[in-house]
Amino acid sequence: MFTVSKKNTSLSFDIIDRLAAHDDVGKKDVELLLSLSKKDEIDYLFAAARRARTAYFGNTVFIYGFLYFSTHCRNDCHFCQYRRTNTEIRRYRKTMEEILTAADEMKQSGVHLIDLTMGEDPWMFARGSSRLSRFSEIAEQVKKRTELPVMLSPGVMELNQLTELARMGMEWFACYQETYNRVLFKELRPGQDFEKRMLAKNVAREHGMLVEEGILLGAGSSPSDIIDSLYAMKREGFDQVRAMRFVESKGVTLPAADNSPANQEFLTIALMRLLMPEVLIPASLDVDGLKGLSVRLAAGANVVTSVVPPDRGLAGVANASLDIEESRRSIEQILPILKEAGLEMASHEEYQTWVDSRRRSSGAKSASENRRCA
Numbered sequence: 001m002f003t004v005s006k007k008n009t010s011l012s013f014d015i016i017d018r019l020a021a022h023d024d025v026g027k028k029d030v031e032l033l034l035s036l037s038k039k040d041e042i043d044y045l046f047a048a049a050r051r052a053r054t055a056y057f058g059n060t061v062f063i064y065g066f067l068y069f070s071t072h073c074r075n076d077c078h079f080c081q082y083r084r085t086n087t088e089i090r091r092y093r094k095t096m097e098e099i100l101t102a103a104d105e106m107k108q109s110g111v112h113l114i115d116l117t118m119g120e121d122p123w124m125f126a127r128g129s130s131r132l133s134r135f136s137e138i139a140e141q142v143k144k145r146t147e148l149p150v151m152l153s154p155g156v157m158e159l160n161q162l163t164e165l166a167r168m169g170m171e172w173f174a175c176y177q178e179t180y181n182r183v184l185f186k187e188l189r190p191g192q193d194f195e196k197r198m199l200a201k202n203v204a205r206e207h208g209m210l211v212e213e214g215i216l217l218g219a220g221s222s223p224s225d226i227i228d229s230l231y232a233m234k235r236e237g238f239d240q241v242r243a244m245r246f247v248e249s250k251g252v253t254l255p256a257a258d259n260s261p262a263n264q265e266f267l268t269i270a271l272m273r274l275l276m277p278e279v280l281i282p283a284s285l286d287v288d289g290l291k292g293l294s295v296r297l298a299a300g301a302n303v304v305t306s307v308v309p310p311d312r313g314l315a316g317v318a319n320a321s322l323d324i325e326e327s328r329r330s331i332e333q334i335l336p337i338l339k340e341a342g343l344e345m346a347s348h349e350e351y352q353t354w355v356d357s358r359r360r361s362s363g364a365k366s367a368s369e370n371r372r373c374a
Helices: 011-020 027-033 039-057 096-109 134-146 159-167 182-188 194-206 223-236 264-275 289-298 331-340 348-373
Strands: 060-070 113-118 150-153 172-174 210-217 240-245 282-284 303-307
Touching (some): 011 027, 011 264, 027 223, 039 264, 060 348, 096 134, 113 134, 113 172, 134 150, 159 172, 159 194, 172 194, 182 194, 194 210, 210 223, 223 264, 264 289, 289 331, 303 331
Parallel strands (some): 060 113, 113 150, 172 210, 210 240, 282 303
């Protein structure tokens, strides 16, 4: 599907070569790659991204389960169907029993990690039946029940609760800026604080957690905004980075129309891989479903997310129901696509080894940075 021929000696090929060699490449040059439209140039970029992935991860891919257990949210983000003022969707909060049953199914399917996701739901942040918040109780029980690594995706929470969860042994914290253009951030996330979201990520890292950052495409970001965001993510040293395309949904209208090219997400994934070859980059099933997996893997992704069990009433983020009840978001459906791409699912031991190694490395970096600031 993706062949490479370097008959063309255009500027884009030269930029790709220099980027792959870790040479100093200016932002404007990298930005040029976001506008690629010729097949041979895109193939060449993707091939370079795959070589970078192979150099750090071989042919192995990690797979994440996704458990969206509360669709209630106090925020009013313009891009999100679960925003506070959207009255056109069904809301739910899953019970502990429902959550644990779904987590059990994910573990049995073979996923490497369970991503516990919710809107910024104040009810979940309130104290439950113990000294812990309801969210902390859920995370604790899922971790104990499955013995799998857990990613926490609750939005911004009180820092003492985040610290408590880190002490409980939670491995990951996910919190997306969506863009590093602060003007656009305010438009997309009205009433929210850019620095507060960054602080939550920094606190999580200071307490030994790995951090995932993400940007949203097709929601007003210019090519230069996207490249600025990629360089900011590289500078911050996040452990997993993602780019997802905005998907229109019921009750959601962005402030302004966006004319981004359809393949911008794939080009961005490839640029992420070349700029940050050592990190994890997801190929999300939440935008195009199973049919969109091959191209994201071809662009250099090495994590498949989000596996969602059917018949549990669980929703996705960008597409609430895409491929879920048809059982297409399953490992059985994913494995043939990995094989076709020359990839294979990693063992649980391989994933845990990567997580442990990355946490040690991140801890060493944090200690070094603290010494420099002292």
